[in-house]
Structures are given as C-alpha cells and as structure tokens.
Amino acid sequence: MSLYTDQISHLRALQGVDDEIHDIQCQIESAPAEVQKLEKGFAALDSQREWIKDKIKHLQDQQRRLNYDIKDEEARLSNSRNKLMQVQNDHEYQAVMREIEIMKRQNTTRQDELAALRDELTKQEENLAAQEQEWEAARSALETQQSGLEERLAGCRAALEELSAKRTSVGSAIEPPILKRYEFIRNRLRHPVIVPVDNGVCSGCHMMLPPQHFIELQRGTSILSCPSCQRMIFWSPSVAEEGQADTAAPEQEQEN
Ligand SMILES: [Zn+2]
Incomplete structure (x- = not known):
C-alpha cells in the first residue's frame, strides 16, 4: 500500500468516526426541540381546556344566580298573592294584580334564560369531555419525552466520550x-x-x-x-x- 492510499484510508476511517460524532451531535441538538414541540402542543390544549373550564364555571355561577332570583321572585309572588286576600278596594286589587303580572313575566324570562344556560352548559361539558382524552394523551406523551430526554442526552454524552477516544487513536495513524x-x-x-x-x-x-x-x-x-x-x-x-x-x-x- 502506498503512503497515499494508506493515508486516504486512515482519513476515511477518521471521517467514519466523525460521521458517528456528527450523528450524535444532531441527535443532541434535535432532542430538546422534540420535547419543546410536545410542550407547545400540550400548552395549547391545556389553555383550551382551561378556557372551557372557566366557561363552565361562569355558566354555573350564572345558573346559581338565576335559580336564586327565581326562588326570590317566587317568594315575592306568594307574598303578593297573600296581599291580594287583604285588599280593601278595587284600586288596590288592580295594583297588586299588576305587580303579580310583572313578576310572572320576569320569571318566565328567567326560566327561558335558565333553559338557554343549561343548553350551553351541556354543550361545554361535552366539549370538555371530548377534549379530555386528547389532553391526557398529550400530557403523558410529554412526560415520557421529558423523562426520556435526560436519559437520551446522557447516553449521547457517553457515546461522544467514547468516540472522542476512538478518534484520537484513529487520528494517530495520520x-x-x-x-x-x-x-x-x-x-x-x-x-x-x-x-x-x-x-x-x-x-x-x-x-x-x-x-x-x-x-x-x-x-x-x-x-x-x-x-x-x-x-x-x-x-x-x-x-x-x-x-x-x-x-x-x-x-x-x-x-x-
Ligand atoms: Zn467540493
């Protein structure tokens, strides 16, 4: 073997080691990016989920308030009905009757509102349930990647150390x-x-x-x-x- 072919073959052997080093360095560079991508995807799902949960909480608050108002109005209505028994004249009677009518109308409006609210609440609860599975899958994929990342990086670093020793020995023939x-x-x-x-x-x-x-x-x-x-x-x-x-x-x- 001529000196030329000998040197070329050692150089190519060194290149072979450097190919492996390059490959591992690429892995080290891309590994955190994979986790970051998952983190980003999960964050988007999570904020969507929080939004739906907030919405549900808000709807439940509204529902509670409306239920309270309806009960309150019903109590006042029954008061007015009692008052009706004690009216002294037609003028008073008409006034109480008008009061009752207004309260009844208000309660009908509230009942409609309550029905619409319940529909919306059901819809949002369905949204949350539908999203739950996707959210859970994204969360566990992220956790797996995060815990795997450190392990993979440690493996890469160990391999790099070995290759560095190998490259010194291969290089000594050049x-x-x-x-x-x-x-x-x-x-x-x-x-x-x-x-x-x-x-x-x-x-x-x-x-x-x-x-x-x-x-x-x-x-x-x-x-x-x-x-x-x-x-x-x-x-x-x-x-x-x-x-x-x-x-x-x-x-x-x-x-x-
Ligand atoms: Zn060229």
Whole structure:
C-alpha cells in the first residue's frame, strides 16, 4: 500500500468516526426541540381546556344566580298573592294584580334564560369531555419525552466520550500535517471533511472538478482538495474496489 492510499484510508476511517460524532451531535441538538414541540402542543390544549373550564364555571355561577332570583321572585309572588286576600278596594286589587303580572313575566324570562344556560352548559361539558382524552394523551406523551430526554442526552454524552477516544487513536495513524489539514477543514466547513469524487463530481459540493485536477486525483500521489468547497477528495472507484462505498451515503443526506 502506498503512503497515499494508506493515508486516504486512515482519513476515511477518521471521517467514519466523525460521521458517528456528527450523528450524535444532531441527535443532541434535535432532542430538546422534540420535547419543546410536545410542550407547545400540550400548552395549547391545556389553555383550551382551561378556557372551557372557566366557561363552565361562569355558566354555573350564572345558573346559581338565576335559580336564586327565581326562588326570590317566587317568594315575592306568594307574598303578593297573600296581599291580594287583604285588599280593601278595587284600586288596590288592580295594583297588586299588576305587580303579580310583572313578576310572572320576569320569571318566565328567567326560566327561558335558565333553559338557554343549561343548553350551553351541556354543550361545554361535552366539549370538555371530548377534549379530555386528547389532553391526557398529550400530557403523558410529554412526560415520557421529558423523562426520556435526560436519559437520551446522557447516553449521547457517553457515546461522544467514547468516540472522542476512538478518534484520537484513529487520528494517530495520520501524518501530523495531513491531520492538521483535516482538523482545519472540520472546524470551518460543514460535515464531512473528506469526500469521494464520483464521475468527476465532488460529492461534497456537487461541482465538477476541472479536468486537470481530476487527472491528478486519479494519479493518486498527493491528497487534493476540491477547488470549490476545499474538502479533501479521493477518487471514488477506489471505494468500489475496496468494497466500502458506504461513506458517500451519510454525506449525501447531509447536503439535503
Ligand atoms: Zn467540493
């Protein structure tokens, strides 16, 4: 194995470790967002539920007040009926009768109001019952995610520590100036650092390599960079020959 192929294969091994690190870092970044999404969904359901509960409470208060008013009016009505027994003349009689009529009309209005209120109350209670299941499901999904989040993050951190040790050992097989170049690119460019060139096209940035550059790449004497994206490149037929065409896949996902 020439020094060139040896270094390329170590660089690709390092890229393999960095692919795993990148994958875990993506998980760490997206994990809280998943919980936040659930939190948001639950908060919306919860405020909707609180609104319905407030509405029900308000309707119940109104109902109580109306019932009280109706009873009060009934008591006054019965007073007036007693008064009717004790009237001295027709004039007084008419006055009490008018009083009774007004009270009766008021009570009819209140009874109508009460009926409408009961309808609305039934409707809101049905709303609450319908919402309850969805609310409960959202709440338990959120709780599961929240308790799972810390566990998942701890798992990710442990995996990262292991990978960090692995990357040191893999990196030690790479010539220091080449490793330095790799790290330089890794710190400045989007993942990944070293990419295959397939049919003359850099799979990191999808730009066609200048013909001269491509010929030099095929010669395989020095580690080249893509003139467009500056990533390290290697000629992809060598990937097929080695039967390790897997490095291209995660990198393509990344570009989407
Ligand atoms: Zn490129």
